[in-house]
Amino acid sequence: MINTDSDSSKEWAAQAYALLKQKQEDKKAELKKEEDKKAELKKEEDKKAELKKEEDKEKDFVESSNFQIKSPFLKNDVESELGEFNDEFTWSAMVLAAQGKKINQISIDEIDWLTKLRRGLEETRKGFVTELLDKLGDDPLTPESLDDLETLLIRADVGTFSTDKVINSLRKKLNEEVVGGEEGIKFLKEELRSIINKPIKDSGIDLLVPQQGILNVWLLVGVNGVGKTTTLGKLAYLSSRSNYKTLIAAADTFRAAAVEQLKVWGERSNVDVIFNKSKNADPAAVVFDAINSAKKRNSDLLLVDTAGRLQTKNNLMEELSKIKKIIDKKVPNAKVESLLVLDASQGQNGLNQAKSFAKSANLSGAILTKLDGSSRGGVSLAVSSEVNLPIRFIGAGEGIKDLRPFNSFEFIEALLSDK
Numbered sequence: 041m042i043n044t045d046s047d048s049s050k051e052w053a054a055q056a057y058a059l060l061k062q063k064q065e066d067k068k069a070e071l072k073k074e075e076d077k078k079a080e081l082k083k084e085e086d087k088k089a090e091l092k093k094e095e096d097k098e099k100d101f102v103e104s105s106n107f108q109i110k111s112p113f114l115k116n117d118v119e120s121e122l123g124e125f126n127d128e129f130t131w132s133a134m135v136l137a138a139q140g141k142k143i144n145q146i147s148i149d150e151i152d153w154l155t156k157l158r159r160g161l162e163e164t165r166k167g168f169v170t171e172l173l174d175k176l177g178d179d180p181l182t183p184e185s186l187d188d189l190e191t192l193l194i195r196a197d198v199g200t201f202s203t204d205k206v207i208n209s210l211r212k213k214l215n216e217e218v219v220g221g222e223e224g225i226k227f228l229k230e231e232l233r234s235i236i237n238k239p240i241k242d243s244g245i246d247l248l249v250p251q252q253g254i255l256n257v258w259l260l261v262g263v264n265g266v267g268k269t270t271t272l273g274k275l276a277y278l279s280s281r282s283n284y285k286t287l288i289a290a291a292d293t294f295r296a297a298a299v300e301q302l303k304v305w306g307e308r309s310n311v312d313v314i315f316n317k318s319k320n321a322d323p324a325a326v327v328f329d330a331i332n333s334a335k336k337r338n339s340d341l342l343l344v345d346t347a348g349r350l351q352t353k354n355n356l357m358e359e360l361s362k363i364k365k366i367i368d369k370k371v372p373n374a375k376v377e378s379l380l381v382l383d384a385s386q387g388q389n390g391l392n393q394a395k396s397f398a399k400s401a402n403l404s405g406a407i408l409t410k411l412d413g414s415s416r417g418g419v420s421l422a423v424s425s426e427v428n429l430p431i432r433f434i435g436a437g438e439g440i441k442d443l444r445p446f447n448s449f450e451f452i453e454a455l456l457s458d459k
């Protein structure tokens with residue numbers, strides 16, 4: 041259990057806060073210096089650019105193929121502002137400490153993310169944990185409290201399979217010994233974590249990152265509106281910020297605005313977008329072009345946005361398999377990930393989507409979005425246990441930083457946090 045009440049926890053968090061504050065001030069001073077320098081350089085570059093523009097006008101610039109590479113737009117990447125030193129900060133710092141992070145290893149972004157995750161899961165928690173904690177209190181667990189827990193888990197969209205598993209293990213434990221309220225919660229956390237970790241362990245990859253030395257292709261698939269394009273934008277940011285050479289393929293050619301939407305994300309994350317100018321272009325052809333580009337540039341990661349809606353669901357699956365065939369043919373040694381994007385607020389509906397995609401789309405992982413403000417965050421457990429998909433990333437907001445690699449410890453702590 042994370043105990044944010046103890047004096048040593050608070051002291052630890054206070055030290056972490058002071059250190060982050062100092063770091064932020066140093067960074068601001070450094071940035072100011074850099075900005076002054078940049079302003080000088082920019083003046084000179086503007087002059088040069090004016091001259092170059094004149095020259096370019098005279099050239100007849102013809103593209104050699106039907107795709108175009110958007111030139112990158114450099115953006116100053118400033119870390120978030122440090123917020124208040126309050127209970128949220130303390131809780132987030134303690135979750136990091138519980139995973140063995142040292143005070144000088146934590147960042148404001150991590151604290152911000154945990155705060156956001158906990159707030160995001162508040163709705164799920166309200167209908168589940170608050171009631172659970174009220175019911176359990178400090179008294180030992182009883183068979184009746186297990187019945188209550190069963191109802192709460194089902195209501196939080198955890199799914200029948202996971203619920204049965206948790207209840208059965210708790211019942212077994214109860215038959216053997218007296219289980220106090222706090223211990224019950226600790227045991228529950230462990231059980232939930234093991235359910236969510238199982239597909240991750242089975243996959244043999246704890247943390248999904250691009251493999252070195254080969255091209256990694258990550259396809260983002262899922263029904264319309266779940267957040268594929270937004271998630272891809274956030275992933276592009278995360279990846280380029282982590283110094284992976286990243287490229288985006290705009291393979292949703294069905295929705296007219298999709299390319300424009302991606303170009304904005306590409307600019308924000310300083311990643312180029314490969315797209316096809318013609319209307320209703322073949323998505324597999326866009327991927328073909330993008331792979332050529334990725335090879336030429338020696339890219340580490342190609343992120344592929346796909347359509348969420350076509351005339352029929354069969355078309356969608358056919359299109360995905362066509363895209364995969366092209367990848368297999370052109371880069372047989374590529375590491376391909378087919379990541380199903382799921383809107384957590386859709387609860388059981390999302391779970392059904394996952395099941396039907398899993399049957400025909402050969403998925404390798406899931407990304408849960410819109411965990412902010414959803415009361416159905418429990419669906420993550422159902423995705424893990426009923427579709428056996430490792431959750432790779434989670435999104436909790438529309439901002440560029442609102443996506444992080446999935447961490448079961450943080451997720452379960454945020455889900456069952458009692459404050």
Ligand SMILES: Nc1nc2c(ncn2[C@@H]2O[C@H](COP(=O)(O)OP(=O)(O)OP(=O)(O)O)[C@@H](O)[C@H]2O)c(=O)[nH]1
Binds near residue numbers: 264349438
């Ligand atoms: N609150 C919240 N909104 C999100 C999140 N992720 C995406 N959205 C919003 O969900 C809406 C749909 O997102 P898109 O990324 O366009 O979804 P899509 O799956 O690409 O949609 P199609 O291309 O039409 O299939 C947008 O308004 C996003 O801003 C999230 O984590 N939290």
Ligand SMILES: [Mg+2]
Binds near residue numbers: 269345348
């Ligand atoms: Mg989209």
